[in-house]
Amino acid sequence: xxxxxxxxxxxxxxxxxxxxxxxxxxxxxxxxxxxxxxxxxxxxxxxxxxxxxxxxxxxxxxxxxxxxxxxxxxxxxxxxxxxxxxxxxxxxxxxxxxxxxxxxxxxxxxxxxxxxxxxxxxxxxxxxxxxxxxxxxxxxxxxxxxxxxxxxxxxxxxxxxxxxxxxxxxxxxxxxxxxxxxxxxxxxxxxxxxxxxxxxxxxxxxxxxxxxxxxxxxxxxxxxxxxxxxxxxxxxxxxxxxxxxxxxxxxxxxxxxxxxxxxxxxxxxxxxxxxxxxxxxxxxxxxxxxxxxxxxxxxxxxxxxxxxxxxxxxxxxxxxxxxxxxxxxxxxxxxxxxxxxxxxxxxxxxxxxxxxxxxxxxxxxxxxxxxxxxxxxxxxxxxxxxxxxxxxxxxxxxxxxxxxxxxxxxxxxxxxxxxxxxxxxxxxxxxxxxxxxxxxxxxxxxxxxxxxxxxxxxxxxxxxxxxxx
Amino acid sequence: xxxxxxxxxxxxxxxxxxxxxxxxxxxxxxxxxxxxxxxxxxxxxxxxxxxxxxxxxxxxxxxxxxxxxxxxxxxxxxxxxxxxxxxxxxxxxxxxxxxxxxxxxxxxxxxxxxxxxxxxxxxxxxxxxxxxxxxxxxxxxxxxxxxxxxxxxxxxxxxxxxxxxxxxxxxxxxxxxxxxxxxxxxxxxxxxxxxxxxxxxxxxxxxxxxxxxxxxxxxxxxxxxxxxxxxxxxxxxxxxxxxxxxxxxxxxxxxxxxxxxxxxxxxxxxxxxxxxxxxxxxxxxxxxxxxxxxxxxxxxxxxxxxxxxxxxxxxxxxxxx
Numbered sequence: 001x002x003x004x005x006x007x008x009x010x011x012x013x014x015x016x017x018x019x020x021x022x023x024x025x026x027x028x029x030x031x032x033x034x035x036x037x038x039x040x041x042x043x044x045x046x047x048x049x050x051x052x053x054x055x056x057x058x059x060x061x062x063x064x065x066x067x068x069x070x071x072x073x074x075x076x077x078x079x080x081x082x083x084x085x086x087x088x089x090x091x092x093x094x095x096x097x098x099x100x101x102x103x104x105x106x107x108x109x110x111x112x113x114x115x116x117x118x119x120x121x122x123x124x125x126x127x128x129x130x131x132x133x134x135x136x137x138x139x140x141x142x143x144x145x146x147x148x149x150x151x152x153x154x155x156x157x158x159x160x161x162x163x164x165x166x167x168x169x170x171x172x173x174x175x176x177x178x179x180x181x182x183x184x185x186x187x188x189x190x191x192x193x194x195x196x197x198x199x200x201x202x203x204x205x206x207x208x209x210x211x212x213x214x215x216x217x218x219x220x221x222x223x224x225x226x227x228x229x230x231x232x233x234x235x236x237x238x239x240x241x242x243x244x245x246x247x248x249x250x251x252x253x254x255x256x257x258x259x260x261x262x263x264x265x266x267x268x269x270x271x272x273x274x275x276x277x278x279x280x281x282x283x284x285x286x287x288x289x290x291x292x293x294x295x296x297x298x299x300x301x302x303x304x305x306x307x308x309x310x311x312x313x314x315x316x317x318x319x320x321x322x323x324x325x326x327x328x329x330x331x332x333x334x335x336x337x338x339x340x341x342x343x344x345x346x347x348x349x350x351x352x353x354x355x356x357x358x359x360x361x362x363x364x365x366x367x368x369x370x371x372x373x374x375x376x377x378x379x380x381x382x383x384x385x386x387x388x389x390x391x392x393x394x395x396x397x398x399x400x401x402x403x404x405x406x407x408x409x410x411x412x413x414x415x416x417x418x419x420x421x422x423x424x425x426x427x428x429x430x431x432x433x434x435x436x437x438x439x440x441x442x443x444x445x446x447x448x449x450x451x452x453x454x455x456x457x458x459x460x461x462x463x464x465x466x467x468x469x
Numbered sequence: 470x471x472x473x474x475x476x477x478x479x480x481x482x483x484x485x486x487x488x489x490x491x492x493x494x495x496x497x498x499x500x501x502x503x504x505x506x507x508x509x510x511x512x513x514x515x516x517x518x519x520x521x522x523x524x525x526x527x528x529x530x531x532x533x534x535x536x537x538x539x540x541x542x543x544x545x546x547x548x549x550x551x552x553x554x555x556x557x558x559x560x561x562x563x564x565x566x567x568x569x570x571x572x573x574x575x576x577x578x579x580x581x582x583x584x585x586x587x588x589x590x591x592x593x594x595x596x597x598x599x600x601x602x603x604x605x606x607x608x609x610x611x612x613x614x615x616x617x618x619x620x621x622x623x624x625x626x627x628x629x630x631x632x633x634x635x636x637x638x639x640x641x642x643x644x645x646x647x648x649x650x651x652x653x654x655x656x657x658x659x660x661x662x663x664x665x666x667x668x669x670x671x672x673x674x675x676x677x678x679x680x681x682x683x684x685x686x687x688x689x690x691x692x693x694x695x696x697x698x699x700x701x702x703x704x705x706x707x708x709x710x711x712x713x714x715x716x717x718x719x720x721x722x723x724x725x726x727x728x729x730x731x732x733x734x735x736x737x738x739x740x741x742x743x744x745x746x747x748x749x750x751x752x753x754x755x756x757x758x759x760x761x762x763x764x765x766x767x768x769x770x771x772x773x774x775x776x777x778x779x780x781x782x783x784x785x786x787x788x789x790x
Binding site: 018019022023025026029030033037040041044045062066069070071072074075076078079082083086097098099100101102103104105106107123124126129131136137138140 | 486487490491493494497498501505508509512518519520521522523524525526529530531532533534535536546574575576577578580581582584585590591660661691693694
């Protein structure tokens with residue numbers, strides 16, 4: 001019993017040969033025997049006819065002789081039968097005998113026509129001997145089969161050769177054809193194998209090229225990310241510098257202007273009431289100056305407000321004021337107070353050099369956006385905010401115990417992570433080379449995790465110095 | 470070829486179909502063998518004879534054992550060579566012995582005569598050749614009564630008058646095919662065992678071989694009786710055959726007897742052996758003849774009969790001292 005799965009194989013030639021062999025044997029035997037047998041049958045048929053004809057002649061002659069010489073006929077019958085035999089010119093008639101109606105041979109002479117040979121097979125045919133329409137015996141003529149047998153055996157040799165030859169042709173011609181077909185198929189398989197090998201080489205080359213291209217693309221992507229990251233860092237640093245400049249320079253100047261304008265307005269108001277020597281202006285002029293100062297003060301206040309708003313848009317000023325940890329802590333405190341939430345903060349202190357302004361802004365704004373979403377949609381009672389600062393990575397997590405939602409089935413809550421609110425943050429996080437992911441399920445709360453690489457424009461972490469420089 | 474495409478032979482049908490194919494072929498071969506054997510057996514006949522060997526029933530018309538023979542009737546049968554002389558002697562005997570009759574049957578040959586005599590179917594048998602050993606063992610009585618020259622007889626149209634023994638051999642061997650005038654020679658041969666052929670072969674040993682070869686090759690026309698021979702010689706131009714001089718003379722047949730090396734067959738030449746071909750005619754009987762057969766034998770040995778023989782070209786036996 002062969003193990004299952006083991007497949008024994010044979011070649012086409014052997015497969016066909018095994019099935020041709022019985023047919024070939026059959027053909028050889030039939031071809032070899034058919035012609036000799038047919039010859040033997042035809043020859044024996046002819047011999048039977050001749051023997052019967054001879055027997056008829058003998059019966060007629062004996063009948064005539066018996067009637068002419070009832071007693072003496074048989075003493076001269078040998079000559080009579082020899083005469084018949086000679087004139088029938090049938091050499092195959094080996095024996096002629098006369099038998100009584102009881103089947104007993106009538107001895108005609110001491111030298112009858114043809115002595116029986118032991119073991120000799122003869123074709124015996126008979127004819128009735130009639131006298132006065134009475135059958136008194138039978139004349140028998142025996143034809144010898146030796147010639148027919150020898151002829152059949154003689155035919156057997158060439159027809160056996162013919163049968164074997166035909167069998168060999170029928171066996172070997174398809175075999176050779178199969179062998180040729182096998183060679184062609186083998187050649188095709190070899191060509192296919194070579195083609196496969198070539199194809200594999202080509203695929204390997206293309207794969208190598210694609211790998212190189214992919215590596216190049218990845219390198220470019222890394223480079224692009226780096227550039228993007230640097231661009232974001234630079235942008236954020238610039239925004240922080242601009243904001244600081246606006247706050248420190250224009251804001252301070254406008255504040256000074258406003259103070260001066262207040263002083264001018266106060267002086268003008270005093271001058272209008274009583275002409276003082278300090279202004280040297282008439283009350284009317286002082287009043288006019290006072291009103292101008294008031295309108296200018298209004299313009300200065302509006303401008304200051306615009307500057308504050310611009311500074312706020314450019315970057316949370318609180319970051320510059322108190323740093324990331326304190327800003328987030330304050331943000332949590334404010335949200336806790338406003339929304340009646342218990343917010344637990346676990347915040348690592350940044351290194352002395354601080355973080356890049358871009359990283360601080362992203363962390364602050366993600367926290368701000370996440371808390372806003374908690375307050376609006378989560379119906380939570382507790383929020384955990386964790387900020388972990390590793391040497392290479394920053395991890396920020398905001399987790400609530402709210403109702404959560406099915407991110408696949410449920411419509412995305414407006415402003416939810418991944419919604420419009422965090423779209424910008426996601427872009428900035430990704431531009432900085434980081435990731436942001438949201439984990440939520442119905443009844444399981446929501447968790448927003450941001451991971452950012454520690455990137456800076458300068459080695460000491462003061463990116464704004466790079467911008468100023 | 471290792472790289473050759475392979476076929477899985479373990480599919481469910483392959484071994485079964487191959488076995489079925491072999492079984493089918495074996496069935497066809499067995500059927501063919503059976504048919505062949507039946508055919509051969511039916512056609513080939515049998516070594517067994519289709520008749521039995523034994524005593525033929527006495528009432529069989531094919532094997533009557535006796536004829537009615539009154540005491541005053543002598544039944545004589547035998548060789549055709551004896552018949553012309555015996556019939557002439559019988560006629561003379563009946564004329565001299567009123568009340569006695571001799572019936573001379575047609576030829577049954579010397580062999581038939583011996584067996585018929587032994588079977589007591591006839592009173593006297595006529596033989597024209599010496600008895601063979603098997604025949605002599607039967608204990609028959611033999612009465613030679615005439616010697617007749619065996620001649621090379623030809624059709625009257627043959628121009629030649631003499632022939633040599635070598636010519637005779639050449640003619641029977643087919644080496645000579647024409648007479649002296651160029652006319653073709655037609656050889657007439659008697660059946661095997663003929664007494665004339667035997668007489669020539671006794672003197673000319675090569676003749677037996679030549680004669681046998683002619684039989685085997687079917688070279689010449691074979692006639693199986695004296696009657697047929699004399700008719701053929703009479704009417705066939707250029708014909709030649711061995712015949713009895715006495716039959717020619719006694720019956721006045723239109724046949725010519727050739728001399729042998731210039732020596733004519735006569736009582737003197739035969740007695741002196743200068744003419745070598747002759748045969749003796751004899752009666753045979755199963756016991757010492759009595760009655761009418763004994764009278765016939767005495768008559769044949771008498772002077773009138775011997776004169777008849779001499780007149781007819783026969784030499785009476787026993788020879789005159």
